[in-house]
Amino acid sequence: MPEDFKDRVATYTARINDRLNSALPPLATGPKRLHGAMRYAVLNGGKRVRPLLVYAVGECLSVDTNLLDAPAVAIELIHAFSLVHDDLPAMDNDDLRRGKPTVHKQYDEATAILAADALQPLAFSVLANVDGAPDDAAIKLVRLITDACGSTGMTGGQSIDLAAEGTVLSAGELEHMYALKTGALIHAAIVSPGMLRTDLPAADAEALDQFGRAIGIAFQIKDDILDVEGDTRIIGKPAGSDQSLNKATYPALFGVDASRNRCDELLTGALQNIEQFGQSAAPLEWLARYIVERSE
Ligand code: GRG
Numbered sequence: 169m170p171e172d173f174k175d176r177v178a179t180y181t182a183r184i185n186d187r188l189n190s191a192l193p194p195l196a197t198g199p200k201r202l203h204g205a206m207r208y209a210v211l212n213g214g215k216r217v218r219p220l221l222v223y224a225v226g227e228c229l230s231v232d233t234n235l236l237d238a239p240a241v242a243i244e245l246i247h248a249f250s251l252v253h254d255d256l257p258a259m260d261n262d263d264l265r266r267g268k269p270t271v272h273k274q275y276d277e278a279t280a281i282l283a284a285d286a287l288q289p290l291a292f293s294v295l296a297n298v299d300g301a302p303d304d305a306a307i308k309l310v311r312l313i314t315d316a317c318g319s320t321g322m323t324g325g326q327s328i329d330l331a332a333e334g335t336v337l338s339a340g341e342l343e344h345m346y347a348l349k350t351g352a353l354i355h356a357a358i359v360s361p362g363m364l365r366t367d368l369p370a371a372d373a374e375a376l377d378q379f380g381r382a383i384g385i386a387f388q389i390k391d392d393i394l395d396v397e398g399d400t401r402i403i404g405k406p407a408g409s410d411q412s413l414n415k416a417t418y419p420a421l422f423g424v425d426a427s428r429n430r431c432d433e434l435l436t437g438a439l440q441n442i443e444q445f446g447q448s449a450a451p452l453e454w455l456a457r458y459i460v461e462r463s464e
Pocket of ligand 1: 213214216217246249250251253254266317318322323326349350391464
């Protein structure tokens, strides 16, 4: 990673961790076990890819960084919420997340469910309280993010995923599931800074929309490849769990080489979409490459 990007990633990561810490209820106030589990679910690591995308697109569109904190925090809280649910015994039944015990292992199942339940409204409260943004920005962000995590977004994708275990899907069906399960929230992160501008040209909105759709799907295909080829110690969750659960994944259905090729194809298309932003899109381009080339 070039040194200047490394510095900026470190700066934005420290920033989002600080904003998440402030948004979460303090440990000193009760219910302490619930608050402890919420903080554990959010602050126990994570690459912070979605907030980094928010900040990178914000740079592209010259949006004030202070305004970007609300969507960055809200989206990361929802992401953390979804991981807690995803790991539960009723879903993927995982013991390890981000190299640490999953929330239901560290606490207990009821506390994990409640912590996730409380993270979701916290996310929307952060959005509702966005300060200094254009008048209709909060409502636009709420609409964007509720759509991304509802039954035609992340929750719907998870439902299709669970139903698809042990079945054969076409590439189109699989990518539809990925677009919902993983892509919708990543896409929301990418288009959210546009909601903080009153004068965004339609061509810029369209370019980010297309970029977001492609990168969202590529992110999940790369996640699948890491499940096959990754190292549990580096990815922080048990490698090979998709195969154990008989999940319908890109590598399982089409092989690792085809998965890699599809990721590259999606990346190339995505990068073409953001060429119009010129040099201001360099951090976004770097993040897109990181998403398909990462080892964690
Ligand atoms: C309504 C919010 C909501 C959720 C209920 C459980 C569920 C429905 C959806 C789960 C969706 C899910 C877990 C998709 C997988 C996405 C994915 C690849 C997660 C891993 O993301 P990383 O690699 O994780 O960014 P870190 O740990 O780095 O944050």
